[in-house]
Amino acid sequence: MTPADDIISVEPESDAELAFEGALRPQSLAEFVGQQKVRGQLQLLLQAASMQGRTADHILFAGPPGLGKTTLAMIVAHESGRPLRMSSGPAIQHAGDLAAVLSSLVPGEVLFIDEIHRMARSAEEMLYLAMEDFRIDIMVGKGAGATSIPLDLAPFTLVGATTRSGMLPNPLRDRFGFTAHLEFYESSELEQVLVRAAHMLQLDIERPALAEIAGRSRGTPRIANRLLRRVRDYAIVTGKGAGIDAVNAALELYDVDELGLDRLDRAVMNIVLNRFDGGPVGLNTLAVSVGEEAETIEAVVEPFLVRIGLLIRTPRGRVATREAWKHFGLTKHEAGTHNQPLFGDEL
Template sequence: MALVSPHAEAGEQDAEASVRPRRLAEFVAQHRVREQLQLLLTSALRRGAPPDHILLCGSPGLGKTTLSMIVAAELGGGLRVTSGPAIERSGDLAAVLTSLTAGDVLFIDEIHRIARPAEELLYSAMEDFRVDVVVGKGPGATAVPLEVEPFTLVGATTRAGLLTGPMRDRFGFVGQLDFYHPAELRELLLRSAKILQISADQEGLEEIAGRSRGTPRVANRLLRRVRDYAEVRADGVVTREVARAALDVYDVDERGLDRLDRAVLTALVVSFGGGPVGLSTLAVAVGEQPDTVEEVCEPYLLRAGLLARTARGRVATEAAWQHLGRTPPSAIF
C-alpha cells in the first residue's frame, strides 16, 4: 500500500494556507480554461501590456478566487481583493481603483452584486483607465476625471445570468468553470495531503473524492475532517475504511449529500409526494432561506440527477426516491 508520507516542515496553519496552487501549471483540472488563460497571459506578457479583463463563472468552491491569485502571480503584479456587496457607492470603487499601481490585478468576487452607480463607474475604468468623480451636488456639481493605472479586472460570479449586458461585454475573456471529476479530485487531494502532512493511501483519497460533490473546496475540507478522525480513532493513516467511517460521522453519504441535501430530498419525497413544489415552500419545510436551497443545494442535486426543475416547481426524480430507499410512483412527472 503506497502512502503519502509527511515531509513538509511548516506548521499546520502555514500548510493549509499553501494548499491553493500558485501557478497555472499546479492548477488541477479545468483544462480548457487553464489553456485559454495561459495563452491570454503569455501573450500579454510578451506585449508588455495588461491582458483583457477576465470574468470567471461557476459554482462556489471551483477555484475562481484561486485563479485570480494565479493571474496576479503569472503577471507579476499585485492583487487587490474586494467583493460586489462591499462596493455600495461609486466612491468606494473610485478609492480602490485610484490606489492601484500599474500591472495590478483587481479581483471582485460576486461581481453581479455590485451597486449600479459603482458598476457604471467601472465601465470607463475598464475601457479607458479613467474614472469621473462627481464633486458637489445639484447644478454646481462637477465631474473630476481621474486617471487610473493600467490594471486587469478579474470578476467572479456564481450567477452569470444576473450580470448586465454592458458589464459582461466589457470582459475580453469569459471562463466557465465546471465541476471536477472524481479522478481530478483525487489528484488534487494527493497534492493537498502532501502539503498538509497527511498519510493517506490511494483508496482513501478516492473515497473522499467520490463524496466531494465535484468541488475542490469540499474535497479539501473533507480531507481535513477525515484526517482528524484518523488521528483520534485510527492509526493516523487515511484508508478507505477510515474515510468511510469518518464521513459517516460527518453525515456525508456515498453520493456526497449532507444533512441539508437529504432534508431537501426527504421533504420533496415524504412531505410533498415528490413534488412539484415551489422553492419558497420547500425552503420553509427544511428551515432554510430560499437562496440557500437554490444556491447551495440545488446545483449539485440537479447535476446528480436527484432533483428537477419544472414550470410548476421542484420535483424529486426517480433516482432521488431510490437514494432515500423508497419506491417511486409510477409516474413522477
C-alpha cells in the same frame, strides 16, 4: 489558566491552519489541477500580454463556489509578475468606494473583485469607463454647481469572479476581454488535488480512500480538501489510520453519504419524497418545510441534486426522479393531500 493563556495557546494552531489554506492554493497554471481548457486559454492570454509589454485584458471567472476562481486570480497576478489588490462586490456599495480603490492602483496592478455581481449599480456604471478608458469622472459639489472632474487611472487588469453570471449587467459583462466558465471536477481530477493536499498534511492515506473522498466531494476541490481534513482529524483522534474504513466512518459521522449528500440535501429530498409523495412541490414551500431561505435551496442545494439526477425542476415545482426513490430505498405510495404546489409557489 487565565483567559489570556487560552488565547495564546490557540493562536499557533489557527496560524498553522491559515498557512495550510494558503499553501493548498497552486502558485502557477502548471500546478493548477483541472479546468484544462480554461488553463490553456488563460496561458495564451497572459503570454500574449507579456510579449507585447502591456497589461492583460480584463478577465471574468464564472462558476459555482469552490472551483478555484480566487486561486486563478492569484495565479494571473503571479504569472504576470504584477501586484494583486483584492476586494469584493458587497464591500463596494458606493461609487466612492470604487473610486478610492481605482485611484490607488499602481501601473499594471491586478484588481480582483469577488462576487462582482453584488456591487452597487452606481459603482458598476463607474467601472464601465474605468475598464475601457482607464478613467473615471468624479462629481464635485451638489445641485446646479456640481462639476465633473476626470481622473486618469493607471492601466490595470480587472479580474472578476461571480457565481451568478446572469446577474451581471450586459454592459459590464461585455467589457471583459475573456470570460472563463469553470466546470465541476471529475473524480480523477479531485484525486490529484487530494494527493497533493494529503502530502502537505503529512497524512499517510491509501489511494482507494482518496478515491472514496473524491467521489463524495460533489465535483468541488474546496469540499474535497475539507473532507480530507475531517478524515485526518478522525485518524488522529481514533488512531485507526486513514484507510477506507476510516474514511467511511469519518464521513458517516459528518453526515456525508456515498453520493456526497449532506444533512440539508437529505432534508430537502425527504420533504419531496415523504411529505409530497415525490412532488411537485414549490420552492417556497420546500424552503419553509426545511427551515432555510428559498435562495439557499435554489443556489446551494438544488444545483447538485439536479446535476446528479435526483431532482427535476418543472413549471409546477420540484419533482423527485426514479433514481431518488431508489437511492433512499423508498417506494412511491399514494399521494397525500399536500402533493400539489401551493398557489403562487410553482417556480
